[in-house]
Amino acid sequence: MKISSLQKARYEYSPKLPGMLRHGISAICVKEGEETQSVADQETIKALFPNTYGKKEITFEKGENTSEAKKQVVGVILSGGQAPGGHNVICGLYDALKATNPENELYGFKNGPSGLIEDDYLIFDDEYIDEYRNTGGFDIIGSGRTKLETQEQFAVAAEVCKKHGITAIVIIGGDDSNTNAAVLAEYFAANNTGVQVIGCPKTIDGDLKNEDIECSFGFDTATKTYSELIGNIERDANSAKKYWHFIKVMGRSASHVALECALETQPNICLVSEEVSAKKMSLSQIADYIADSVEKRAAKGMNFGVAIIPEGVVEFVPEFSKLIAEINELLAGSKADEFNALPTWKDKYAFIENGLTKESMDVFAILPEGIQQQLFLERDPHGNVQVSLIESEKLFSALVADKLAERKEAGTYKGKFNALHHFFGYEGRCAFPSNFDADYCYSLGYNAFMLIQYGYTGYLSKISNLSKPANEWVAGGMPITKMMNIERRHGEDKPVIKKALVELEGKPFKYFEAHREEWAENTCYVYPGAIQYYGPADVCDITTKTLALEQGE
Incomplete structure (x- = not known):
């Protein structure tokens, strides 16, 4: 495959990580914060998510890694419209996974959530991953808009995960995709599947934003x-x-x-x-x-x-x-x-x-x-x-x-x-990511694996302090249910992540x-x-x- 000079140079760019993620996997510990509640409709959301609601916000810090040492087999899904930097989320996830244990594996489910349902996947290796570092688009595994929202879909997803020994799923998507991630995490927890679910905040529209998520990835580049x-x-x-x-x-x-x-x-x-x-x-x-x-x-x-x-x-x-x-x-x-x-x-x-x-x-x-x-x-x-x-x-x-x-x-x-x-x-939507998005996305992926390694589920990978240089960024996680409220969709009341509109004040x-x-x-x-x-x-x-x-x- 013929590549451009810029593409070759971007392959060689080394994304910057937040300070506490630079110490090496063995020197990262967790600090737990306060228990959380949803932005609205607390009782209803709590009733819908009994296994994943009210969890604590967490921050990663320098210290002894106390997570359980075990082989991790992780699946990753790109969901919804493309956004610059998606490839780097997967690269960061892959690098953290392999740095923790070379035996760990990363499955890429093809063409969005339907890949998980149809058991259509590839297993990443260094050679494949290296062709996509710091590049735009979602062509590394493709994306799709299938929603994971029915009990039948969840049951099939659980079977596919069991078949491959998958311990966690990372869903890279916008507000709807991460709402689906939260519902899937609740199903997996309620049915004792042992499979964790982590979300990553993506949308060029910039409307996946709140006091915790300062910016969704792709917005900067787009x-x-x-x-x-x-x-x-x-x-x-x-x-x-x-x-x-x-x-x-x-x-x-x-x-x-x-x-x-x-x-x-x-x-x-x-x-x-x-x-x-x-x-x-x-x-x-x-x-x-x-x-x-x-x-x-x-x-x-x-x-x-x-x-x-x-x-x-x-x-x-x-x-x-x-x-x-x-x-x-x-x-x-x-x-x-x-x-x-x-x-x-x-x-x-x-x-x-x-x-x-x-x-x-x-x-x-x-x-x-x-x-x-x-x-x-x-x-x-x-x-x-x-x-x-x-x-x-x-x-x-x-x-x-x-x-x-x-x-x-x-x-x-x-x-x-x-x-x-x-x-x-x-x-x-598929431009070469800016340095900001290349760094931010790599950090989101790396951080997602730390959340998996420490056993969290129903969480969103969170990088904050983003207006400062990358070494001052703060890595951690927040329960997706914290961002939810109840909205009327297609004649039904549904739990969804609240969209952030432009604030006129x-x-x-x-x-x-x-x-x-x-x-x-x-x-x-x-x-x-x-x-x-x-x-x-x-x-x-x-x-x-x-x-x-x-x-x-």
Whole structure:
């Protein structure tokens, strides 16, 4: 296989570990902290997790290793969407496992949780692992979105583990995957299988975060990758001086990615879904907000700009959410067949007009025809609108164009408005991990094995103090149940890890809020450039602006 010079150099990079993990396996001891409770719904969560609830937080320190010496056979699973650094979690896990006992084995279950159910695996060795160190992606064993949530699945998983003598499973995933890890850990404990389960916090969306998990892995690399591209577009916009670029970035439920990219690049506009929801902003108000920036800049002779749009923002607009709910109801059951049988879009439009309330029809009517058709023609197998497919960057640029046309007619706007559109998603999920993510992920994997060696289950591998240099990071673990609450999912109450949305009183948003007026009117662009792997630490090892602001750096 031909490899690039960068790939070869990254194979040879030695990730930095937290200080207490550098002493060697035999010199790491455990310090137990307070017993924990879930963030909400304590009695319900406790009843659902009688064997794994209320456990103590733990920290690893320098001292004599008192764990039981036994052969460990560990299975690892990559679950959900890709995130830069996933390979290094597995490398850290493998290295700690082999350093403890060369006889220990690591099974990689292929293509996500389904690999465990289907007993589809490979056994890692040095030669295989070394080809993936410090590289991006999840191609080391593949990933998948199968959920481990039924008793039948758990029973099969227990049988597969028994067959191979597996003592622990490490699940690398986001909030849903780690919720499933907690449920699996409870099943294994309740049925005395002897199999431990450890989770690792992954998501580029940044919404797996709380007082214990300062940052999910992959967020650092993904936002730096997007910010490089946005900076390049800003440079182009400032060169050509004739285009407004509407850039959609990942973030269905939370706007952490959009906000971090805005802090990195200082665009003219960045929408934050959580603010849209809190202020109950309408589509018209959002369009006016962007049009104000276009108008002010045009008055200064600047008919160009950059707007960042989180992919899930339309779901946070109350009137739009109501419209979606009505559409889903309108097309329920046999009505969908009736709608689909209509021969022309004009006939379909009349059907829609007859079926929606006046309020929702008013919203529907202002949408560009392409978006209208997306809402009705691209639905999931249950007949529901696929909101994630809505091209919100095109929606807002079209609404802004309409607003500007009105202002031109009123004589308040005399500029030119030409919009271009971009969506940055997959570009950031499998990049070579930044030094921060390479170090953080390796530490998470190494630390996961220490949790296994000391007998913990239902825990999340936890590395904290992340805004400081790696030698000051603190390694430990926390019970996954501590992060849980009860939410309504598909008509049922379920225990789930609580998603972290952008806090409108938090330091990152407050910094953005204090500067966005100036950015909206003036050209204050910052060009971050490519991720730096070599050079001064203040260039190569810096954390995200979000993490630095949150930690008071």
